[in-house]
Amino acid sequence: MTQPTDIRRDDQRPSERLRTALDLAASRIPVLPLRAGKVPFGNCPACANNACGGRPNMKTPGPCACPGPCHAWAAATTDPHVIDSGIWRRAWLCASAVAYHPGGAGLTVVDLDNADAIAWARKNLPVTQTVPTTRGEHWLYLGAMQSVNAVRPGVDIKSTMSYARWLGFGTGAMTALPDTVRALAGSKPAPVQPAPQPLTVSAPAGGGECRHRTPAFLERGITMAEQRITGASEAVHTTVYRTFLAVLSTHGRCGCLTETHVSRLFTAAQSKGESVRHCTDAWTNARTALGM
Template sequence: MTHPTDFPRDPNRAALPAHLRTALWLAGIGLPVLPLREGKEPFGNCPACTRSACGDRPHMKAAGPCRCPAPCHAWGAATTDPDVLTGPAWARAWSQAGAVAYHPGGAGLTVVDLDDTDAIVWARQTLPATTVVPTTRGEHWIYRGTMQSKNGVRPGIDVKSTMSYVRWRGPGAGTMAALTDIVRTLVVKEPTVRQTHAVIVAVPAGGGQCPHRSPAYLERGIAMAEQRITAATEAIHTTVYRTFLAVLSAHGRCGCLTEAHTGRLFTAAQIKGESVRHCEVAWTNARTALGM
């Protein structure tokens, strides 16, 4: 991959502001771009577009909410058109720009923005390897494919794709992977439960021994359930729920499950990134599905 610093060899572009040269290079490889002010914020709307005077509200789910020639509407202004980027309406913005941003969804991309060390450690243990771009405090993990954008999907983690923008920090390294379910589920809201149920299966009188299976069968089943959760590389939410469902289907009614068994299953799920609350919800939903 070439780099936008190659542009000074073109005498027509050598005199352009550095951020505009970068933007033209990015536009040339298919990334819709826009200027950012110092502080990574988009430029404010022009007088004709302020307070939605241009009628942008009905169209904000699509890029380019109005035909204003100025860099208005943040991500909605992102473009690959060199005539727009170099036009007089954008000239003042480029002269004051502090950085260049791009609209990942407009380029068919999704960026997982990891803002600290803990978030990076979690991603390396959980998400598929892909192109990684270092940032000031963390990393951007970039995938092919688009999805809903959402901030704060986990501590220190934002997802930016459609209706969002990302500051350009360089091409990064590594082969870009396709978007998978494990990334898409980051923005899925955990199901709510009206009433919290205990996650420990009560041990009945008689020591909790399964009346129709041996202790070895139970141990083998729990070990296999742990392995199934640990080996999952995508659709973690679904895998956890289905695993809980299988365990409860085999042992949920005979009283052989103990707090130690459920603790092992919850621990395996949390290592894969699930919260305690989601484990509780998945367990409760599995019990409900089985009529328990």
């Protein structure tokens, strides 16, 4: 992979982030902007509630032709005319970081979130290109695979259907994706039921017309949402986001949804290995997508 020149980390001004994105795209690395909180931009009004058919929630990009960066990893592109277009240029003005789609570049990122995870990787994984992060390191391997969260404590795999912040090229030579990393996706241990953590988001305020004739309708909806999350066998993070989106779309505008209901959804997601941060991000993205 050709390394673009003069690429800085993500503490950049908007013009520098755009220039970084264009340089990466020239090296065939699909890029997208991230807003505050290191999350993608929410769906535009035309794509709200996946009215367009959606892209990030499908196993392959779908039919949406939205010109904006509003479909998370699936919006990542190497087309300089898109990256430097009017709607993307406006996104770069308020973006907080540059991200890229590792799988789209034929790469896999082993995201090591703490010192213990780094120590494990140094003992068990082949040496490869290493990029320091805020709390740990990204180990980059040449080759794509499925993305999986929490394959070990503090270890996520980011490749297809995922994104990672661009933090520079780091140091070292990139190694071919080894079987030891691929095996992590298939040997992910069954998640331990976590103790519910304090709720970090609030239920939406009411104000809309209530369409729920009985409390049983809401209860059935929350129960079905819990079952959908806990029954997911793959793409858990995507399932959590889609479920949050569906719940908010149906119950989020009239004030019937309470913090108790939201806490139940978060608990279900945590039982599948999702962190509170991932739950909060998914909830926030779903609200943004619906214009709440």
